[in-house]
Amino acid sequence: MTDTPVFAVVGHPNKGKSSVVATLSQNDAIAIALEPGTTRTRQSYPLKVDGRTLYTLVDTPGFQRPRRVLEWLEAHSLSASDRAETVKAFVTQHQNDGRFTDECELLAPLIEGAGIIYVVDGSVPYSAEHEAEMAILRWTGRPSLALINSIGFDDYSDTWQAALGQFFQVVRMFDAVRAPFEQHLSLLRAFGQLEPGWEQPLEQATEFLSQQRLKRRSQAAMMVARALEDIMSFQQTRTLTAGQVQETSDNSLAVQMREQWYKRQRKREQTLRIEIERLYQHQRIKRQEAELEWHSEHDLFSESSRKIWAVNRRYLATAGFGAGAVGGVGIDALTLGTSLGAGALIGGLIGAAGSYFYGDRLMPPALRIGVLQDGLKTASFGPVQDIQFGYVVLGRAIDHWWHISHRNHAGRGLLELEPADHHWLENLGRQSRQTVQRAFDKSRKQKPLDGQQRQELAHAIEQSMIIYDDWRLNRT
Amino acid sequence: MTNSALRLFLDFDAVSQRDAHQPPAFLHRRDRKFAQLCKERDQQPDAQQWLNHIAHLSGPGGAGSSVASTQTLRLWRRVNSGFIAVGTLFGIFTMIGLLFYDGGQRINITVILAFVALQLLLAVFTTAQSLIGWQPWRWLLNRLRVEAQPGPGSKLQPLLMARAAQLGGLGFAISGLLTLLVMVVIQDLAFGWSTTLETAAAGYHRLLVTVSAPWGWFWPGAVPDLALVEATRFYRSDTAANIINPQRWGQWWPFVTMLWATWVLLPRLILSVCAAILVQHKARRLLARHPAMHALQYRMETAVLDTGNEHNDAADMPDTRTNSTLQPLPDSHVLLCWAGAGEPELPRALVNNNTRIFKAGGRASLAEDQQTRVHIATELEVSSPPTVIILTRCWEPPTGELQDFLEAARDAWPPSTRVTLVPLSPDMHQEPAAHQLQQWLRFADRMSQGFVSVSLLRLGFRDPYLEQEQQ
Numbered sequence: 001m002t003d004t005p006v007f008a009v010v011g012h013p014n015k016g017k018s019s020v021v022a023t024l025s026q027n028d029a030i031a032i033a034l035e036p037g038t039t040r041t042r043q044s045y046p047l048k049v050d051g052r053t054l055y056t057l058v059d060t061p062g063f064q065r066p067r068r069v070l071e072w073l074e075a076h077s078l079s080a081s082d083r084a085e086t087v088k089a090f091v092t093q094h095q096n097d098g099r100f101t102d103e104c105e106l107l108a109p110l111i112e113g114a115g116i117i118y119v120v121d122g123s124v125p126y127s128a129e130h131e132a133e134m135a136i137l138r139w140t141g142r143p144s145l146a147l148i149n150s151i152g153f154d155d156y157s158d159t160w161q162a163a164l165g166q167f168f169q170v171v172r173m174f175d176a177v178r179a180p181f182e183q184h185l186s187l188l189r190a191f192g193q194l195e196p197g198w199e200q201p202l203e204q205a206t207e208f209l210s211q212q213r214l215k216r217r218s219q220a221a222m223m224v225a226r227a228l229e230d231i232m233s234f235q236q237t238r239t240l241t242a243g244q245v246q247e248t249s250d251n252s253l254a255v256q257m258r259e260q261w262y263k264r265q266r267k268r269e270q271t272l273r274i275e276i277e278r279l280y281q282h283q284r285i286k287r288q289e290a291e292l293e294w295h296s297e298h299d300l301f302s303e304s305s306r307k308i309w310a311v312n313r314r315y316l317a318t319a320g321f322g323a324g325a326v327g328g329v330g331i332d333a334l335t336l337g338t339s340l341g342a343g344a345l346i347g348g349l350i351g352a353a354g355s356y357f358y359g360d361r362l363m364p365p366a367l368r369i370g371v372l373q374d375g376l377k378t379a380s381f382g383p384v385q386d387i388q389f390g391y392v393v394l395g396r397a398i399d400h401w402w403h404i405s406h407r408n409h410a411g412r413g414l415l416e417l418e419p420a421d422h423h424w425l426e427n428l429g430r431q432s433r434q435t436v437q438r439a440f441d442k443s444r445k446q447k448p449l450d451g452q453q454r455q456e457l458a459h460a461i462e463q464s465m466i467i468y469d470d471w472r473l474n475r476t
Numbered sequence: 477m478t479n480s481a482l483r484l485f486l487d488f489d490a491v492s493q494r495d496a497h498q499p500p501a502f503l504h505r506r507d508r509k510f511a512q513l514c515k516e517r518d519q520q521p522d523a524q525q526w527l528n529h530i531a532h533l534s535g536p537g538g539a540g541s542s543v544a545s546t547q548t549l550r551l552w553r554r555v556n557s558g559f560i561a562v563g564t565l566f567g568i569f570t571m572i573g574l575l576f577y578d579g580g581q582r583i584n585i586t587v588i589l590a591f592v593a594l595q596l597l598l599a600v601f602t603t604a605q606s607l608i609g610w611q612p613w614r615w616l617l618n619r620l621r622v623e624a625q626p627g628p629g630s631k632l633q634p635l636l637m638a639r640a641a642q643l644g645g646l647g648f649a650i651s652g653l654l655t656l657l658v659m660v661v662i663q664d665l666a667f668g669w670s671t672t673l674e675t676a677a678a679g680y681h682r683l684l685v686t687v688s689a690p691w692g693w694f695w696p697g698a699v700p701d702l703a704l705v706e707a708t709r710f711y712r713s714d715t716a717a718n719i720i721n722p723q724r725w726g727q728w729w730p731f732v733t734m735l736w737a738t739w740v741l742l743p744r745l746i747l748s749v750c751a752a753i754l755v756q757h758k759a760r761r762l763l764a765r766h767p768a769m770h771a772l773q774y775r776m777e778t779a780v781l782d783t784g785n786e787h788n789d790a791a792d793m794p795d796t797r798t799n800s801t802l803q804p805l806p807d808s809h810v811l812l813c814w815a816g817a818g819e820p821e822l823p824r825a826l827v828n829n830n831t832r833i834f835k836a837g838g839r840a841s842l843a844e845d846q847q848t849r850v851h852i853a854t855e856l857e858v859s860s861p862p863t864v865i866i867l868t869r870c871w872e873p874p875t876g877e878l879q880d881f882l883e884a885a886r887d888a889w890p891p892s893t894r895v896t897l898v899p900l901s902p903d904m905h906q907e908p909a910a911h912q913l914q915q916w917l918r919f920a921d922r923m924s925q926g927f928v929s930v931s932l933l934r935l936g937f938r939d940p941y942l943e944q945e946q947q
Contacts, residue, residue: 014873014915027785045784050508057784064876071842099876124871125902128839129815154902212781215774219500226496279500281785409785450630451767 005055005198006114007191008042010106010137012130013062015121016149019176019410021045021059024184026281028409030059042105047205054205055191055198058114060106066132069103073139083139087111107140115194116144118168123152126159134167143194145170147187169194176410181213184408217405220276221462224397225439225454227272228461232390232443234268235382236261242375254367257381261365269393273400280404287415309395310388311425315433383444390440391425394461398468424471425464432460482632483545485759485766488523489629490544491530492768504775511776521776523763552636555617559644567651575659582668582710582725588732589687595740599645603747606638606754613637635758639751646748649741656736660729667728668710677706684731691734698730800917805931806896808863810855812836812848814878817867817900823933826865826898837877845881853889862893865931870899870908874919886927895928907932 009017022030025045046056063069069090077086088111094100110116116137120130137144146168148157157173164171174187185206192202236257240248248256277285365382384390400417407415428436439449439457449457495503510529514521574591577583605612611634659665669680681702685692688699707724763769809830813819815838822833832855836845856862864885868874874897882895899916901908913930920928 012872013875025784027783027787029785029788031789031791043787043789045787046782047784048782049779050512051780051782062873062875065880067842067877068880099880102876121871127816127869127872129837129872131839208779208781209783211778215778281783455767 003113004046004053005191005195005201006044006058006109006112007055007117008058008060008106008109008114009117009119010060010110010133011062011119012133013064013102015062015119016151016176016410017062017119018059019151020117020119020147020149020174021057022410023176023179023408024188025057026409028282028284028411030409032410032412040102042109049204049208054201054208055188057117058109060109061102063106063133063136064102065099066103066129066136069100070132070136070139073136084111084141087136087140107136110137110140110142114142115191115198116140116142116168117191118144118146118164119149120146120160120164121151122148122157122160122173123150123154125156126163130163134164138167144168145172145190145194147172147174150175177408179408180406185209213405216279217465218458218462219279220401220405221465222454222458223272223275223279224394224401224461225458227268227397228390228393228457229439229443229449229454231265231268231384231393232440233383233446233448234261234264235380235446236264237378237380240377240379242372242377245372245377250367250369253369253379254381257367257379258365261381269396272397276397276401276404280407281409282404282407285404285407285415287417309392311391315426383446385444387437387440387444390436390443394436394464395425398461398465401465402468402472424468427467427471428460428464432463435460436464479549479756481756481759481763483549484524484527485632485763486545486548486629487527488763488766488768491527492766492772495768504778505780507772507775508778508780523769523772526772552640555636556640556643559640560647563644563647564651567648568655570648571652571655571659575656575663575665577663577665582666582670582708585667585669585708585728585732586671588735592735592739595645595649596743599642599740599743599747602638602641602645603750606634606751609634611637613641629762631762632755632758635751635755639748639755642744642748642751645744646741649736649744653733653736653741656729656733660733664726665729666725667732668708668725669705670710677709678702680709681705687735687739688731690738695730695734698734700728700731704728798914798918798921800921800930802913802917803896803929803931805898805933806863806865806894808859808865808896810834810852810859810864812852812864812866814838814866814868814881815872817869821904822867823900823904825933826867836881846884849881849885849888852885856890856893862890864889864893864895866895866897868897868899868916870901870912870916873915879919879923882923882928894926897928897930898933899930900933907934 009021011017018030018032022028022032025047027045030043040061042058042060044056044058046053048054072090073083073086076089077083087107090100091104091107091111094104097104118134118137144167146164148160148164148171150157150173161171170190170193172187172190174183179187188202188206188209192199238253238257238260240253273287277283365384368380370378370380396417403415403417425433435456439453439460442449442453507526510526511521513529514525519525570591574588575583609631611617614633617633617637671680681700684700684705692699704724704727708728809828810832811822811826812834813822814836827833834848834852836848840848852864856864868878885895886893897916897920899908899913901912913932916930920930
């Protein structure tokens with residue numbers, strides 16, 4: 001069979017067919033509502049690799065008059081061998097009949113050779129009403145798989161499983177909103193099992209999807225690295241005329257510049273959020289999280305925020321030691337090793353001590369006002385001197401990434417970024433800790449990272465993502 | 477020496493910096509397509525072809541054109557020219573200074589030797605500092621605004637600066653040599669040698685022979701002999717030296733010329749060429765190690781995955797407005813359970829001894845539905861007012877089958893018949909959720925003309941005023 005596999009997602013109205021399609025096609029722009037009749041015509045969602053389609057999912061409207069269709073089919077069939085043909089005849093005859101628009105839309109891909117993915121809602125009781133639908137699908141003679149999707153919180157999956165088992169080759173549970181990525185792949189592999197010729201393309205598709213997921217993680221890490229560098233090194237500057245200098249007090253200038261500085265930092269963080277959401281093909285997410293505010297209750301630098309995302313002093317000291325030692329190695333190199341590593345040791349101790357003593361203190365950026373030159377004065381605010389700021393932004397960015405990377409495209413709820421309750425970064429390897437610390441140090445001194453250092457930072461952030469993922473999945 | 481590798485690197489760096497603002501999915505599609513195009517043409521894709529491809533697509537002066545590299549190269553050409561010009565001027569003045577002779581003092585060969593050694597040292601130092609990445613000239617670049625943006629491009633800066641310095645040194649050496657030759661022609665120069673150290677002429681001669689080794693084999697005349705060395709030693713306090721033949725003082729010029737040409741000009745020439753080669757070599761190496769090159773190769777090698785997310789109908793939602801509201805539950809003894817509603821047990825509030833219960837939809841056949849309609853019609857003929865309560869499952873949306881049933885019933889039942897739909901929740905002790913009721917209200921609205929209404933089986937007291945406000 002040279003044709004690519006096509007799977008028609010069919011079922012009773014309002015049972016989550018579009019949710020399944022949205023999750024598997026990573027499309028959050030498919031209309032999903034708790035309203036029957038949201039899907040009115042069939043819509044194809046091909047998965048393409050380099051423009052070559054590996055499989056196609058077809059979202060269809062739900063059955064409206066299954067008993068009447070079944071009656072028509074039974075009235076026009078002589079034996080089991082003509083059933084598929086009879087279904088085709090039904091579609092041909094009722095193509096323009098408004099009463100059977102939905103049935104024609106959902107049966108058309110089946111008579112063209114699509115596999116059947118029959119979706120039911122496992123959170124409501126089994127209804128015999130569905131038996132006519134299942135009988136019609138059996139008449140098509142196409143390979144079939146039933147999916148028990150759970151829209152609500154109750155669980156009637158056992159009765160559904162027993163009933164569906166009589167009509168379908170394979171019965172699977174799949175929560176379109178909450179199923180983890182591995183389950184998506186496993187479901188696609190199950191689709192591939194429906195017909196021998198479908199196994200290879202579906203296997204290829206799952207392989208590509210896995211690769212894409214890994215690649216997205218690396219890209220997200222690079223995006224976080226760039227944002228951290230920007231945020232840590234940002235300095236707000238303003239040029240004042242002599243008149244403005246006289247009119248504005250230092251305090252009010254500091255307040256104004258601080259506001260601008262916050263605004264810009266918030267904007268940069270939001271840009272990162274959107275970049276990562278776009279990367280994971282989430283275009284329509286509504287987020288709810290504490291904004292980067294300095295002194296409000298949900299403030300980035302409030303005690304509670306620091307407790308949640310900032311690292312402890314011991315962590316800072318160890319990371320600071322490594323970062324300082326690297327600087328000290330330069331002294332050893334200059335002395336051609338005659339300092340016997342004393343440079344590294346001293347550098348490490350200075351780094352550790354600095355991080356230990358200053359790492360736990362709130363150090364907002366200071367306002368600096370330059371000297372009057374040619375009738376103008378330059379005032380600057382930032383970059384941030386508090387190293388913990390970087391860890392807070394990093395923690396929030398990785399938390400957001402985790403929620404996005406684990407969010408299915410069927411999800412339409414508000415994205416709530418609730419804070420973590422334990423410091424996950426403790427599990428990060430020493431080298432990665434030092435890389436992050438060094439990058440923060442360099443950025444807040446406004447020394448740009450070179451390509452190699454940026455790569456290393458992105459790699460360290462990717463390691464942090466792996467650790468966070470692991471911690472999130474294993475926490476009780 | 478062409479700047480091809482340098483130009484390629486600068487172009488690639490500029491394009492990759494611009495690409496940082498492009499969405500990753502777009503970059504992947506673009507580069508994967510390029511790789512496939514190369515495969516079709518049986519070509520191995522490389523950076524030059526990639527840039528050509530982008531430039532070709534954007535047209536002349538477009539995205540992939542070498543505007544960035546042209547600007548950078550032009551700037552460096554200016555820096556190089558500036559260094560050559562300054563070096564040339566310095567060369568002339570330095571040589572005039574070295575050969576200053578007013579007929580009194582001799583021009584000291586020892587000073588010239590020391591100056592040549594210093595030049596050699598500076599030339600080697602320039603190359604060495606570029607190799608270790610030290611940039612003593614950075615302040616100058618900052619002033620000239622040719623400081624590279626942080627990134628792979630900045631690693632070329634020391635080498636480019638060293639090349640400029642070597643070219644300046646080359647200009648210095650050439651102009652110095654030419655000045656020397658001009659001075660030899662137009663003036664009578666009196667060379668001698670002098671030192672405070674207790675050195676015999678033989679020792680000094682050995683030093684000169686060693687220094688002259690590179691040219692001694694092809695121009696022996698440019699190697700001073702021992703007699704000349706012995707004859708031209710002078711002491712500032714010794715006036716007797718003036719008694720030798722003045723021609724002897726001038727016999728040093730071939731040596732001085734070859735000394736300058738061999739130990740100042742030639743090293744600068746060699747090191748300038750080396751600097752140019754090093755720049756090209758480093759540009760090639762930086763290009764190969766460029767982070768964007770790894771990303772490009774990855775994008776070219778990895779297939780583009782499109783999961784089918786182009787379709788967007790998120791805004792195309794059904795109209796959920798309805799004019800219908802819940803009506804009070806009527807008193808009726810005709811109860812129809814639609815598609816299994818009320819199973820396994822009917823709500824007690826709806827059933828009494830006179831209640832007639834009918835079933836339709838779901839497992840029942842269409843013929844059975846028809847029979848049920850006939851039976852209900854018979855019941856309604858003796859009912860006043862004729863009212864039917866239809867129980868439904870609130871979670872199953874109203875389908876076309878119920879619509880067909882009711883339309884047929886409207887024709888079959890007495891004209892004043894009113895139908896009340898009562899959606900039941902899976903848990904008999906709970907009322908249906910609001911969104912589940914909405915679909916039934918809209919259905920009743922569609923059926924129109926007051927034939928169908930929706931009621932709820934009240935399970936507890938509700939404040940009617942509050943309810944009205946909520947509606």
